[in-house]
Amino acid sequence: MIVAKRKPFDEIKSLLKGYGKVLNVGCGTCVAVCLAGGEKEVAVLNAELDMARRLEDNPVEMGAITVERQCDMEYLEVLDSMVNEYDALLSMACGAGIQFLAERYPEKPVLPAVDTTFIGVNRAVGWYEERCRSCSSCVLGLTGGICPVTMCAKGLYNGPCGGTNKGSCEIDKNQPCAWYMIYERLKAQNRLDCIMEITPPSDWQNQVPRTVIQPGYKKPEKV
C-alpha cells in the first residue's frame, strides 16, 4: 500500500490560514489502512483545527467526508454537490489522490494534509516499512525477492559494496544490508547463480510521468 504520514499540525494550520470554511476529504483506502488519512484521522484533525482556530479567535468551519478512493474519479462524484459551499479543500489522501481532487475542482484550492512517504508493508499496527520504489523494471526474480533499488541505500544492482558491516548497511547498524540478505536468501535456495552475472545499467523509467494501459484497454476519449 501507499504509506503516508500526517503533516505537522502547524504546517496544516498555516496552509489553511485565511480560509473560513474547509472541507476535509479523507481517503478510505491506503492512507486509511496506514492510519494517516481515513475517516478517523479526518475527525481527529478537524477537532484539532477547530480548537486551535477558536483559541486564535479565528474560527474555521470544518466539513468532513471520506471517500472510498481519491485516486478514482468515480468516487469523487459525491463531492460535486458539496465543494461549492467551501473556500478550500483539505485532502488526507496520498499525493495521487490530492492531485486528482485538484484536477476535478480546478477553481478550488486543494491543500495536502499528509506527506506521502512510500510504497510499503504493514509490519505491525502503526509500523510500516518501505519496500518498493516503483522503478518499472522489477529485478526481484534475480534478487531473492529483496529489492536492491529500495533496500540498498545506494540502490546498487551489483552489490554488496565494501561498506557492508556484519550484515548491516554502512549508513546504520540497525539497517540490514540488502545485498547481504539477498546473498543469504539465494544461498539458502541454492540460487546464487542468479547474481553471478552482471546486471546492466537500469533504463530508468521513473523519470517522466508514466502511464499504464493494460492489454485490451485504451485511454478514455473524454476525461
Added chain:
Amino acid sequence: MKSGSNLEKVLTAGHFAFTGELGPPRGTDADEVRKKASHLKGMVDAVNITDNQTAVVRMASWAASIIILQEGLEPNYQMVCRDRNRLAMQSDILGAYAHGIRNMLCLSGDHQKFGDHPQAKGVFDIDSMQLIGMVKRMRDEGKFLGGTEISHPPKIFIGAAANPFADPFEWRVHRLAKKIKAGVDFIQTQCIYNMEKFRTWVKQSNDMGLTEKVYLLAGVTPMKSVGMAKYMKNNVPGMDVPDELIKRLQGVDKKMQADEGIKIACEQIDEFKQMKGVAGVHLMAIEWEHKVPEIAERAKMLPRPIV
C-alpha cells in the same frame, strides 16, 4: 597496451607496483596539492586522487589530477557513482583523458549520509560494476553507454576496489570475479590489517584463476597511533582490525606508536612482495603524504622502475 599509462607499463613489465594516494583540498589552493604531490614524486608509480572521499566536498578529482600531472606525477583518477549520472561521468572521462589522465578507479562511493551534505540526493545512476563496464566500452568499442560512437575514444587503464573483509566473506571472491568480467584491469584493496583473512582471499582468487586476469594491489595504511587503530576497528565500515595489532601498538611507547605502525606496514609489504597473486601495493597514507618517502625507503620500494 590498453592505455600506455605508467602504472600499466610497470605492471605489464612484471615489476611490483607501488601506488600512493592524495586527497584534494577543501578549497582552491593548488599549492596544497602540489605540496602533497612533492612528497610522492619519485616514490610511487601512480597517485590515487580521491573523489569527494567520505562524501565531503573537495576540489574535483580530475582537477587535482591535472595539477599533479603538471608536477610530473601520474594520477589514478578516482570516480564515485554517488555524485554523477552517466552523462556527467562520461563527459568527465572525456575531459580527463583529453588532459592526459590515463588511469581510473571506479568506485560506488561512501554514502552521502557520512559527509558534509547528508541531505544531498545520492545519484547512483549506475553502480561501480556498471561503471567499469562503461569505461571499458568507451575504450574498447569506442562507444558511449548509450551506443553512439566516440571520436577518439579514451584509452583508460581501468581500476576498481575490492574489500576482502566485508561480509559475506564467501561472496567477496565472486564479486572480484564479476569486476573482472565487467572489464577491470587492476584492483586496489581496502586497507589490510587481518593478514590471515587476506591470505585466504588471495588463495581463493588464485584458485579461481582470477589473479591471472587482473593485477591485484594490496592496500596498506600504516597506523599512526592506538587511537587510530581503535577508530578504524570500531567506526569504519568494512574494516577488519585484529586485536593483536592494537595490542602490538599498545606495547610500545606512545611516541613510538607511529614508528611501530610503519614497521608493521613494512612487514606486510615484505609479505605481499612474496605472495603469489599480489602484483603490488597501494599505500594509503591518509594525511601522511610527507611520510611516504620514509615508508617507501623502509619498505625497500625504491627506486621506482622506469619503463
